[in-house]
Amino acid sequence: MTVAVQGRARKERRDREPRAGLIARLRRSYDQHWYAWVMCTPVVVVLAVLVGYPLVQGVILTFTNANSLNVGRTIGVNHIPDSYTWVGFQNYVDLLTGPDNQLVPHFVWTIVWTVLCVVLTVGTGLGLAVLMNRKMRGRAVYRMLLILPWAVPTFVTVFSWRLLLSDGGAVNGLLGALHLPQPSWLSDPLAMKVAAILVNTWVGFPFMMLSFLGGLQSIPSELYEAAEMDGATPWQRFTQVTLPGLRPVSSTVTLLGIIWTFNQFNVIYLLFGANGTDSVQILVTYAYELFFGQMPQDYAGSAAVGVICLSLLVVFTGFYRRWMNRNEAAA
Amino acid sequence: MSTLTTADRPVGVGAAKPARRPLLRGERGRLASVGLHGLLTVAAFVAAFPVAWILYISLGAGKDDYLHPGRILSRMTLSNYSFVVNHTGFGTWMLNSLIVGLGTMAVGVLISASAGYAVSRMRFPGHRPLMYTFLLTQMFPVSVLMVPLYKIMANLGLLDTYQGLILVYCSTAVPYSAWLLKGYFDTIPVEIDEAGRIDGLSPFGTFWRLIVPLAKPGLSVAAFYTFLTAWGEVAFASHFMLSADKYTLSVGLQTYISQYNSQWNYMAASAVLIAVPAGVVFYLVQKHLVAGLTAGGTKG
Numbered sequence: 166m167t168v169a170v171q172g173r174a175r176k177e178r179r180d181r182e183p184r185a186g187l188i189a190r191l192r193r194s195y196d197q198h199w200y201a202w203v204m205c206t207p208v209v210v211v212l213a214v215l216v217g218y219p220l221v222q223g224v225i226l227t228f229t230n231a232n233s234l235n236v237g238r239t240i241g242v243n244h245i246p247d248s249y250t251w252v253g254f255q256n257y258v259d260l261l262t263g264p265d266n267q268l269v270p271h272f273v274w275t276i277v278w279t280v281l282c283v284v285l286t287v288g289t290g291l292g293l294a295v296l297m298n299r300k301m302r303g304r305a306v307y308r309m310l311l312i313l314p315w316a317v318p319t320f321v322t323v324f325s326w327r328l329l330l331s332d333g334g335a336v337n338g339l340l341g342a343l344h345l346p347q348p349s350w351l352s353d354p355l356a357m358k359v360a361a362i363l364v365n366t367w368v369g370f371p372f373m374m375l376s377f378l379g380g381l382q383s384i385p386s387e388l389y390e391a392a393e394m395d396g397a398t399p400w401q402r403f404t405q406v407t408l409p410g411l412r413p414v415s416s417t418v419t420l421l422g423i424i425w426t427f428n429q430f431n432v433i434y435l436l437f438g439a440n441g442t443d444s445v446q447i448l449v450t451y452a453y454e455l456f457f458g459q460m461p462q463d464y465a466g467s468a469a470v471g472v473i474c475l476s477l478l479v480v481f482t483g484f485y486r487r488w489m490n491r492n493e494a495a496a
Numbered sequence: 497m498s499t500l501t502t503a504d505r506p507v508g509v510g511a512a513k514p515a516r517r518p519l520l521r522g523e524r525g526r527l528a529s530v531g532l533h534g535l536l537t538v539a540a541f542v543a544a545f546p547v548a549w550i551l552y553i554s555l556g557a558g559k560d561d562y563l564h565p566g567r568i569l570s571r572m573t574l575s576n577y578s579f580v581v582n583h584t585g586f587g588t589w590m591l592n593s594l595i596v597g598l599g600t601m602a603v604g605v606l607i608s609a610s611a612g613y614a615v616s617r618m619r620f621p622g623h624r625p626l627m628y629t630f631l632l633t634q635m636f637p638v639s640v641l642m643v644p645l646y647k648i649m650a651n652l653g654l655l656d657t658y659q660g661l662i663l664v665y666c667s668t669a670v671p672y673s674a675w676l677l678k679g680y681f682d683t684i685p686v687e688i689d690e691a692g693r694i695d696g697l698s699p700f701g702t703f704w705r706l707i708v709p710l711a712k713p714g715l716s717v718a719a720f721y722t723f724l725t726a727w728g729e730v731a732f733a734s735h736f737m738l739s740a741d742k743y744t745l746s747v748g749l750q751t752y753i754s755q756y757n758s759q760w761n762y763m764a765a766s767a768v769l770i771a772v773p774a775g776v777v778f779y780l781v782q783k784h785l786v787a788g789l790t791a792g793g794t795k796g
Contacts (some may be wrong), residue, residue, distance in 0.1 A: 205615070218648065220636065222647070296532060324548055324550070324763060329546060420631075426635070428634075431728070482631065
């Protein structure tokens with residue numbers, strides 16, 4: 166399938182050439198770059214068909230009142246056509262100012278969740294990477310064990326956390342033995358939020374740790390030697406050599422961490438299930454609830470929440486990259 | 497492993513002098529050693545405990561044994577495993593998941609490697625927007641794409657097929673792998689390509705015969721990432737795989753939860769069985785993991 170589409174895409178490009186007018190330049194560009202384009206074509210086609218086009222469709226859906234009753238579908242041999250209608254910005258207006266005003270509390274919680282999770286995962290990852298980046302006994306074993314949360318699929322580990330955190334589970338058993346309060350992690354709103362953040366940190370830190378470990382190894386040792394000659398203390402070496410040296414890694418993984426955490430669906434959904442209380446849902450799981458958690462399923466509302474998430478992230482990424490570039494230019 | 501040891505730097509000369517001077521790298525007192533190992537042991541314990549716990553729970557036969565873990569010790573049994581394997585669709589689900597996971601791995605690594613190589617080596621018009629698009633696709637929430645994607649899959653006849661699910665997973669896993677691999681290819685000297693071109697290889701030949709073998713660490717990390725993405729995904733699989741004989745593990749497990757609602761012991765046993773293939777893939781690539789991720793991270 167990919168092959169056929171690939172051929173078509175190339176032909177389209179050839180079609181475009183004369184239309185553009187600057188035939189000679191385009192031909193030269195084409196001669197020079199056709200293989201680069203060919204190598205990118207499979208990815209571009211897959212992304213265009215399976216991400217780009219659905220995205221446009223999804224954005225269009227947000228301006229309609231589509232739900233599971235009026236979207237076209239095929240039941241056996243009968244085809245039911247689409248019957249939803251255009252409602253303009255009604256979905257967005259409802260979400261932002263509607264009677265139950267759901268969006269704002271979810272939005273605030275999503276921000277808190279993202280900030281805390283990213284700070285915790287990046288902090289833990291960096292700390293452990295610095296600890297691991299030296300000669301010592303048993304480093305291979307430590308590394309093996311520390312990567313486990315990433316290597317084992319989330320729906321397995323989160324299920325284990327569910328058992329551990331349940332009332333009368335191992336975590337509360339431990340807290341009880343220490344004479345500490347035993348919150349019900351899976352039903353009390355505040356405890357649920359704490360549990361979600363901790364579990365997500367547990368799931369997320371190995372990736373950060375490995376990335377930082379790689380980054381640490383790419384810092385030239387001459388820099389450390391020079392710092393030592395100048396009599397820098399370990400702490401000064403950390404802040405003056407290690408942290409600036411890690412900046413390319415940390416800026417990338419922080420951005421990825423923010424995006425992934427903001428869109429983190431699995432942890433919250435699997436930890437609390439679809440019937441979990443409302444307050445712990447971040448925007449993404451809230452959109453999923455609108456989508457599948459009720460009858461009729463509110464496709465348009467769900468897509469509208471999704472579009473809001475997406476635009477927030479795009480705007481944020483734009484600012485973040487500009488900020489990073491300015492920092493790099495200043496350095 | 498080799499990548500780690502190269503980072504060990506020689507200890508500075510004059511380390512034995514007792515004068516008051518800052519500690520050099522590679523030096524640490526006895527107390528610091530104890531602290532270091534203590535911290536790492538705690539961290540490793542916290543990281544490994546939930547995984548070990550589920551393994552332990554899966555050995556208890558009673559459905560409430562997770563509340564009384566002490567009971568399991570005296571009567572460990574593999575009965576949960578035999579039940580899960582023999583009396584449920586577990587084998588089929590596992591097979592489906594393997595097909596989809598390995599398929600995603602093969603297709604995803606191949607196309608992301610070729611795109612990553614093109615972006616890394618060739619300054620063609622459009623390579624910057626392409627990288628930005630890769631980043632952008634990481635941000636798409638499932639809920640915007642679900643309905644339109646469902647329709648497209650239906651129109652292309654890809655609903656309820658392995659190919660369909662593989663393509664969907666590629667669209668989520670490929671952008672990050674392409675990014676990662678681009679970073680890794682950047683670390684391979686361009687002179688190697690030039691030598692290949694002078695000796696008469698085509699651009700594709702250079703890529704396939706020279707660069708791919710050199711990029712094994714990066715490729716294996718990308719393979720690990722794409723496989724795990726496909727292996728653990730829940731939302732798309734549960735809406736695109738409709739017939740029971742096409743269920744992947746994550747979907748199959750959901751039917752299972754409702755069927756045996758409170759029987760956590762069976763859940764635990766299947767969870768352990770699910771973790772095994774992921775662990776095998778992980779074990780195969782783990783020595784490349786740091787090297788592969790580094791390149792991707794530093795050259796974002």
